Amino acid sequence: MSFDFPPRLRALQAQLHRVRAEHTALCATLPWSAEPLPGWTIQEGRYSPRGDVPSSPGYTPQLALGRLERRLRRLTGVVMTDAFWQSVEREKVVAARMVLKRAHEPAAG
Secondary structure (H helix, E strand, O other), rough: OOOOOOOHHHHHHHHHHHHHHHHHHHHHOOOOOOOOEEEOOOOOOOOOOOOOOOOOOHHHHHHHHHHHHHHHHHHHHHHHOHHHHOOOHHHHHHHHHHHHHOOOOOOOO
């Protein structure tokens, strides 16, 4: 299934991917809690994919984190409310959205 996405919408979606990647990378560097909290040891016989959790020193929400989160919300809203979606048959909107999410990737083959 193919859709004729406007260049502006493709560019916004690519920008959304970049900002989301920046946000994910920044979040990976932060402690697990913004507030200082003690860690814990998993109980014997219980499964935890993270294992023991060390104490979190906490962190002050960074300006960059807030900026990225605001940008993510704005870009998501702009992409989802673009006038293009009015031209897509209602039953095909989800499929079109999935295609748009991958439109920035190089063609396979």
